[in-house]
Amino acid sequence: MAIRLDATDSNFNAAFADLLAMKREVSDDVDAIVRDIIDEVRARGDDALYDYTAKFDRFDARSKGLRISEAEIEAAVAKVDPEVMKALELAAERIRSHHARQLPKDDFYEDALGVKLGSRWNAIEAVGLYVPGGLAAYPSSVLMNAVPAKVAGVERLVMVVPTPDDVLNPLVLAAAKLAGVDEIYRIGGAQAVAALAYGTQSIAPVYKIVGPGNAFVAAAKRRVFGLVGIDMIAGPSEVLILADKNNDPDWLAVDLMAQAEHDKVAQAILITDDAATADAVEEAVKRLLTTLPKAEIAGASWADYGAVITVPDWETGMALANRIAPEHLELAMDNAPDYLDKVRNAGAVFVGHYTPEAVGDYVGGSNHVLPTARSARFSSGLSTLDFVKRTSVLECNVENLRQIGPAAVTLARQEGLEAHARSVAKRLNME
Numbered sequence: 001m002a003i004r005l006d007a008t009d010s011n012f013n014a015a016f017a018d019l020l021a022m023k024r025e026v027s028d029d030v031d032a033i034v035r036d037i038i039d040e041v042r043a044r045g046d047d048a049l050y051d052y053t054a055k056f057d058r059f060d061a062r063s064k065g066l067r068i069s070e071a072e073i074e075a076a077v078a079k080v081d082p083e084v085m086k087a088l089e090l091a092a093e094r095i096r097s098h099h100a101r102q103l104p105k106d107d108f109y110e111d112a113l114g115v116k117l118g119s120r121w122n123a124i125e126a127v128g129l130y131v132p133g134g135l136a137a138y139p140s141s142v143l144m145n146a147v148p149a150k151v152a153g154v155e156r157l158v159m160v161v162p163t164p165d166d167v168l169n170p171l172v173l174a175a176a177k178l179a180g181v182d183e184i185y186r187i188g189g190a191q192a193v194a195a196l197a198y199g200t201q202s203i204a205p206v207y208k209i210v211g212p213g214n215a216f217v218a219a220a221k222r223r224v225f226g227l228v229g230i231d232m233i234a235g236p237s238e239v240l241i242l243a244d245k246n247n248d249p250d251w252l253a254v255d256l257m258a259q260a261e262h263d264k265v266a267q268a269i270l271i272t273d274d275a276a277t278a279d280a281v282e283e284a285v286k287r288l289l290t291t292l293p294k295a296e297i298a299g300a301s302w303a304d305y306g307a308v309i310t311v312p313d314w315e316t317g318m319a320l321a322n323r324i325a326p327e328h329l330e331l332a333m334d335n336a337p338d339y340l341d342k343v344r345n346a347g348a349v350f351v352g353h354y355t356p357e358a359v360g361d362y363v364g365g366s367n368h369v370l371p372t373a374r375s376a377r378f379s380s381g382l383s384t385l386d387f388v389k390r391t392s393v394l395e396c397n398v399e400n401l402r403q404i405g406p407a408a409v410t411l412a413r414q415e416g417l418e419a420h421a422r423s424v425a426k427r428l429n430m431e
């Protein structure tokens with residue numbers, strides 16, 4: 001059973017603080033192992049990749065090579081059920097059109113003094129995409145990472161995916177092909193991250209690495225950060241539902257369990273202004289758990305990290321939601337759009353009774369890679385902007401330099417940087 005809290009109880013603040021502080025990371029001391037793996041890949045390149053693949057994924061890739069061939073990709077795609085392919089295509093198209101709208105535009109202008117200033121946006125040339133978990137990988141996550149990269153104009157998009165026991169996941173390859181991934185390698189873990197960051201004999205390095213993975217992958221991404229860019233380190237999934245009394249408890253229960261079934265340490269929270277709804281949803285979750293294939297995972301997540309909170313009014317409810325800063329926020333209220341302005345901290349908002357979070361996981365068009373563990377207070381979900389970078393541009397003529405240069409000379413000398421000062425002064429025949 002999830003914990004039950006009432007915002008009007010005298011002990012609520014302490015209980016809520018405990019809920020916020022819940023640490024849901026699986027703490028493994030993996031950093032030392034990862035450091036050694038990275039060193040090995042740097043020193044031995046492909047040979048190290050073959051050895052680690054034999055050790056962790058239990059097969060010898062030497063006969064096939066590290067790269068998954070076009071023929072293998074075609075064969076995998078041919079195995080995909082046409083109806084599933086159509087669903088993937090719909091998802092890819094909707095993700096593409098939404099992310100195309102996020103592309104920033106170059107901006108050039110002349111200021112009041114005639115100095116030309118601008119911002120130029122360029123795609124990152126080469127990006128690596130880590131796809132976790134072999135057969136258990138999510139094809140939808142391949143689309144959510146790869147489609148925005150290609151929309152942004154990434155020229156070389158390199159995917160790495162472990163294929164435990166040498167078994168490929170056809171849907172993952174189909175999603176990669178649909179999204180336009182350029183190269184795919186059958187490697188995983190910290191060794192794959194090291195190969196992407198440093199390069200090996202057969203894999204050229206990339207400039208940024210994105211995509212989720214287990215603790216070894218996350219530790220490796222942290223270690224190579226700086227040499228390459230990385231995306232956020234994704235934590236366990238979360239959903240927070242704000243629900244009024246006009247809801248079917250079964251709908252809310254299934255929305256809560258849709259996050260809980262991801263992971264035993266996922267978190268699902270219901271906030272409602274109606275005690276009867278709170279009771280009914282708790283009962284509905286119990287019933288639902290008897291029918292779900294992943295009931296063991298969902299049940300554990302609900303028991304250990306789930307919460308049902310009753311609030312006296314929506315001002316209190318919204319304030320709690322903003323403090324929790326969930327990855328996903330569902331507004332299951334009759335007048336949901338009216339509350340949108342009050343949402344300050346959430347990775348993604350799902351508005352109204354007919355927008356379950358699960359539609360956003362697949363075909364809504366917005367991205368399902370979102371900030372977790374309260375990081376929505378300061379960060380955003382994956383977007384096209386993660387695959388571009390901005391270069392500023394400045395152009396002065398002699399007249400402009402005459403107007404603004406002397407101040408630069410003054411400031412440079414204040415900082416004790418005489419070469420800086422003269423670099424401007426010489427052009428103006430100043431001392």
Ligand SMILES: NC(=O)c1ccc[n+]([C@@H]2O[C@H](COP(=O)([O-])OP(=O)(O)OC[C@H]3O[C@@H](n4cnc5c(N)ncnc54)[C@H](O)[C@@H]3O)[C@@H](O)[C@H]2O)c1
Pocket residue numbers: 033052056057131132133134136137138141142162187188189190191212213214215216217263
């Ligand atoms: N959003 C998504 O697309 C998605 C999908 C599925 C899983 N996930 C998440 O990704 C993770 C999947 O984990 P996974 O382990 O199945 O796949 P993974 O690809 O993240 O990791 C597999 C690799 O981990 C390495 N590894 C395993 N044990 C090791 C050890 N003892 N020492 C060194 N390296 C070791 C191996 O190289 C192996 O190839 C989970 O955390 C899950 O929550 C995310």
Ligand SMILES: N[C@H](CO)Cc1c[nH]c[nH+]1
Pocket residue numbers: 138140141236237238262327361368369
């Ligand atoms: N809800 C997950 C992110 O928290 C993403 C996902 C993939 N497939 C299904 N769901």
Ligand SMILES: [Zn+2]
Pocket residue numbers: 237258259262358361
């Ligand atoms: Zn999901």
